[in-house]
Amino acid sequence: MAEQYSERKPQVMKDYVYVLGEAVKKAPELKGVPTGVEGLDNLFFKVEIEDGKPVRKPLGGIPEYAVVNLTGMPDTGKSLMAEQFTIKQASMGQKVCFVTVESPANFVAAGLKQRATAMGVDFEEIEDNIILIDAASNARLRDDIPTMLDTLAYVYRTYHCHRTVIDSITGLYEAKEMLARSIVRAFFNFMKKWYQTAIFVSQKRSGHDELSAEAAGGYAVGHIVDCSMVLSKEILLSASRARLFKKEVGDILRLFRIDGCRLCGHDTRIHLMEINELGLVEIKEPLVEYLRRK
Numbered sequence: 001m002a003e004q005y006s007e008r009k010p011q012v013m014k015d016y017v018y019v020l021g022e023a024v025k026k027a028p029e030l031k032g033v034p035t036g037v038e039g040l041d042n043l044f045f046k047v048e049i050e051d052g053k054p055v056r057k058p059l060g061g062i063p064e065y066a067v068v069n070l071t072g073m074p075d076t077g078k079s080l081m082a083e084q085f086t087i088k089q090a091s092m093g094q095k096v097c098f099v100t101v102e103s104p105a106n107f108v109a110a111g112l113k114q115r116a117t118a119m120g121v122d123f124e125e126i127e128d129n130i131i132l133i134d135a136a137s138n139a140r141l142r143d144d145i146p147t148m149l150d151t152l153a154y155v156y157r158t159y160h161c162h163r164t165v166i167d168s169i170t171g172l173y174e175a176k177e178m179l180a181r182s183i184v185r186a187f188f189n190f191m192k193k194w195y196q197t198a199i200f201v202s203q204k205r206s207g208h209d210e211l212s213a214e215a216a217g218g219y220a221v222g223h224i225v226d227c228s229m230v231l232s233k234e235i236l237l238s239a240s241r242a243r244l245f246k247k248e249v250g251d252i253l254r255l256f257r258i259d260g261c262r263l264c265g266h267d268t269r270i271h272l273m274e275i276n277e278l279g280l281v282e283i284k285e286p287l288v289e290y291l292r293r294k
């Protein structure tokens with residue numbers, strides 16, 4: 001690429017130079033998109049002027065048009081959260097495009113139905129709002145990015161979708177991890193072009209520093225997306241640690257953290273997290289507050 005450019009005469013790209021006052025006219029308003037995950041939506045905030053003073057206001061969801069990287073080791077609740085987001089948005093009348101890369105569409109449909117039931121949403125009322133792309137069953141959709149992007153564009157055009165879930169983006173570059181950045185970049189840019197609020201699930205490769213986005217979805221993917229949310233779990237093996245969290249030895253302690261968001265303010269603390277008996281992820285109080293109360 002670099003060689004190609006150097007052979008040409010340099011060109012002034014005037015179309016890509018903006019005065020801020022002009023650019024801001026096209027800037028999207030900062031709005032929250034509810035996630036269907038209890039305890040999560042108010043961890044994002046914006047600043048507004050009230051009585052002449054700047055105050056912090058909860059956003060009530062992830063920022064609209066954000067591309068969110070939802071990452072964690074296996075079995076940490078990523079797919080559950082992605083499904084809750086899908087059901088919640090569909091129940092609000094949005095069309096949601098769900099790209100499944102891990103399980104075939106019929107299994108995802110069963111999961112979504114379960115999640116809807118647990119969330120008290122009538123599945124029949126929302127089933128036509130969710131459009132599945134089954135990349136788990138089709139190698140070309142997984143391996144050939146232009147084919148996947150054309151298929152997504154078809155879905156966006158046909159169903160007027162502005163919400164996209166990809167579970168998982170990591171599944172699109174299995175065995176070619178050195179391409180992770182360019183693949184994630186291509187999907188990120190595509191989401192921006194089509195004004196999608198998107199969740200990219202990614203598998204975290206390294207157990208080192210569980211709650212950082214490092215090694216999440218491959219090398220430096222966290223730098224590309226707008227926001228990263230990290231899930232972790234720990235099996236409580238010591239009696240004292242189990243006691244500290246009012247659990248039994250062998251129980252699971254789940255934690256959650258927003259690792260960064262470039263579109264709005266957010267809570268930066270580690271939070272306790274639970275998967276309740278209905279199979280719904282809930283974000284609980286900050287760990288530091290829990291420990292202070294103890």
Ligand SMILES: Nc1ncnc2c1ncn2[C@@H]1O[C@H](COP(=O)(O)OP(=O)(O)OP(=O)(O)O)[C@@H](O)[C@H]1O
Pocket residue numbers: 072073074075076077078079080081102114203275276277278279280
């Ligand atoms: N209906 C349910 N009721 C209770 N717990 C559930 C239910 N469904 C899933 N779980 C629990 O939630 C865990 C996390 O599930 P989930 O599929 O969201 O993990 P994941 O992070 O997507 O994992 P992977 O990386 O393997 O895809 C499961 O291992 C299970 O312990």
Ligand SMILES: [Mg+2]
Pocket residue numbers: 078079080102
């Ligand atoms: Mg999963």
